[in-house]
């Protein structure tokens with residue numbers, strides 16, 4: 001274990017979980033220099049990043065769901081690159097899509113031990129409409145499911161709630177109109193689903209960008225165009241399984257930036273948090289954050305130490 005100064009930013013919702021208390025107690029007993037700050041409301045985690053950097057914390061651990069990870073990413077991106085502590089994750093949400101995609105253990109003691117021991121590795125961050133995210137932006141079917149699923153239900157059912165809400169919402173789904181453009185192409189067909197991945201999954205386990213890497217300097221884009229008939233739905237599902245670069249309904253490709261323009265607001269979920277934009281540009285910023293990841297993290301193309 002390193003003697004680096006480490007600090008957990010714990011979402012207040014999860015502050016009294018016995019396993020978290022026990023894990024922190026045990027790791028401190030084993031010699032870890034591990035502090036805790038608890039958030040009361042939105043914005044606290046953002047401020048705690050600046051405080052941690054000022055106070056010489058070198059490992060900052062997001063204790064919460066994807067929304068807490070996202071707040072820390074935004075807080076860290078407000079700091080100069082050299083001033084940013086490395087970021088670890090103690091997954092305590094209901095979906096934990098980033099942690100699950102990255103192979104971070106869900107068991108608190110193992111997740112904390114990993115964040116205390118891992119060698120930091122540089123990862124890309126995405127900037128979209130002035131917001132930063134680490135994992136995925138998604139819109140349409142998957143995004144609505146995530147932002148409208150009641151919190152209590154998410155907690156009760158874990159990832160299962162997303163699929164249930166998804167099935168129900170499919171019946172009253174409206175496609176989105178807008179124009180997408182990227183350096184190599186464009187599309188203005190009605191959208192059923194859009195995912196812009198840095199990580200690989202969103203919406204409680206939906207692997208919308210299965211070949212995404214955090215260190216390749218690229219965005220992974222999945223566009224699913226609206227289908228009007230049952231045979232269209234069948235073909236879209238077949239294409240979703242194969243992810244062609246240029247199918248009738250599905251486009252799956254890598255690029256460095258993607259623009260969206262429309263007359264109507266597009267609801268977009270960034271790392272599990274809901275936003276709406278008529279226009280936005282997503283751009284990948286290579287190697288901005290040092291992450292504390294498992295040695296065999298499936299989202300990294302380079303081995304540790306590279």
Ligand SMILES: Nc1ncnc2c1ncn2[C@@H]1O[C@H](COP(=O)(O)OP(=O)(O)OP(=O)(O)O)[C@@H](O)[C@H]1O
Nearest residue numbers: 012039040041042064065066067068093094095096
């Ligand atoms: N003490 C608190 N009580 C309630 N909400 C809080 C508290 N502190 C922060 N928040 C808010 O919690 C949200 C983030 O929740 P987070 O994503 O970590 O958990 P979750 O939504 O339950 O998990 P998941 O996104 O994985 O389903 C943010 O919007 C943040 O502002």
Ligand SMILES: [Mg+2]
Nearest residue numbers: 065066067272
């Ligand atoms: Mg959340």
